[in-house]
Amino acid sequence: MQELAVDVHMLEEFERGLDPRYPERSRIPARVLGYGEISTVFEIHAEGMEGYAFKRLPIFKDRDEIGPYLASYEEYNRILSGEVGISLPPYGHAEFVSDSGRPVFFIIQKQLPASSIGNQAIHVLPDEEVPVLVTMILRELKKVWDFNRQSDGLEVAIDGQISNWSIVDFDAESPHVDEDTRFLYMDTSTPLFRIAGVEQLDPELFLRSAPSFLVWMLRLLFLEDVMTRYYDFRLVAIDLIANFYKEQRAELIPRLVETANDFFAQEAAYLDIEPISEKDIASYYREDRIIWALYLALRKLDRFLHTRLMRKEYPYILPGNIKRK
Numbered sequence: 001m002q003e004l005a006v007d008v009h010m011l012e013e014f015e016r017g018l019d020p021r022y023p024e025r026s027r028i029p030a031r032v033l034g035y036g037e038i039s040t041v042f043e044i045h046a047e048g049m050e051g052y053a054f055k056r057l058p059i060f061k062d063r064d065e066i067g068p069y070l071a072s073y074e075e076y077n078r079i080l081s082g083e084v085g086i087s088l089p090p091y092g093h094a095e096f097v098s099d100s101g102r103p104v105f106f107i108i109q110k111q112l113p114a115s116s117i118g119n120q121a122i123h124v125l126p127d128e129e130v131p132v133l134v135t136m137i138l139r140e141l142k143k144v145w146d147f148n149r150q151s152d153g154l155e156v157a158i159d160g161q162i163s164n165w166s167i168v169d170f171d172a173e174s175p176h177v178d179e180d181t182r183f184l185y186m187d188t189s190t191p192l193f194r195i196a197g198v199e200q201l202d203p204e205l206f207l208r209s210a211p212s213f214l215v216w217m218l219r220l221l222f223l224e225d226v227m228t229r230y231y232d233f234r235l236v237a238i239d240l241i242a243n244f245y246k247e248q249r250a251e252l253i254p255r256l257v258e259t260a261n262d263f264f265a266q267e268a269a270y271l272d273i274e275p276i277s278e279k280d281i282a283s284y285y286r287e288d289r290i291i292w293a294l295y296l297a298l299r300k301l302d303r304f305l306h307t308r309l310m311r312k313e314y315p316y317i318l319p320g321n322i323k324r325k
């Protein structure tokens with residue numbers, strides 16, 4: 001596939017004028033499309049940038065770290081879209097070192113309509129079609145585990161969250177999904193895959209956005225979990241359904257648990273996945289919510305320490321308070 005490319009100087013200019021605290025006040029105006037734990041997705045209002053989504057990753061210590069990451073990123077995209085058969089939006093990347101000496105990596109993707117993204121679509125789809133949507137996403141995910149089963153020595157992970165999928169040709173005015181609906185998977189910035197059992201992504205990259213006073217603890221308590229959960233279909237499905245709490249559609253969860261269990265018992269029977277219970281979803285969500293709320297609060301403290309006390313640059317863009325049930 002032809003890689004997307006934009007004028008790197010324009011991105012450098014964007015970075016130069018970026019206000020990480022208030023991105024919309026940046027010198028080159030931008031609008032945040034989505035916040036991640038380690039990244040932020042923007043649209044940038046400048047000539048030549050129209051129609052793209054830019055995912056900014058300021059996690060690298062030096063330029064030498066970008067090479068291996070880029071290699072993993074490209075390989076992951078290639079495996080997912082080629083061998084696994086999951087469709088991706090057209091993509092590319094850009095990288096440079098900012099004026100302050102910080103290496104920055106941008107993932108460039110074709111911008112997809114906000115209303116087509118799963119977490120928005122579930123608010124307009126008829127309730128009885130939401131289980132269809134979830135079944136279709138499980139079917140996409142199953143491609144990964146089918147691939148892993150038959151490939152020798154190569155194992156791929158995926159984060160199946162509802163907000164990572166865009167529904168192709170979705171019409172929010174007359175919302176509908178069925179067995180023919182197609183999807184694009186957007187969240188390719190965490191290229192997790194193992195060769196002969198060895199993880200190819202440097203796990204330390206995950207810790208970069210964490211406050212330095214927490215790194216040792218996160219390494220000890222959570223890193224292993226984050227690095228392995230996306231290889232486990234059952235956990236990925238639990239995570240997908242637990243999203244319905246965060247999206248204020250918890251009333252759908254009992255039906256979706258049934259949907260997933262039917263899927264595991266029928267289409268995916270040969271993968272031998274233990275059924276999920278509503279309790280699994282609830283306890284997973286409770287834990288997840290506490291962890292991320294605490295983590296965000298500590299990152300804000302870290303930002304305060306950096307910018308106010310140490311008068312240093314703080315490169316990460318933090319979300320405001322996320323509305324969660």
Ligand SMILES: Nc1ncnc2c1ncn2[C@@H]1O[C@H](COP(=O)(O)OP(=O)(O)OP(=O)(O)O)[C@@H](O)[C@H]1O
Binds near residue numbers: 036163164187
């Ligand atoms: N190509 C795109 N077009 C439109 N919106 C996008 C695009 N890519 C991402 N977004 C928006 O940004 C949100 C976050 O993007 P993405 O899922 O890639 O990262 P994340 O999960 O926030 O990041 P992280 O992996 O750092 O936790 C998406 O849910 C979507 O709303």
Ligand SMILES: [Mg+2]
Binds near residue numbers: 161164
């Ligand atoms: Mg995501």
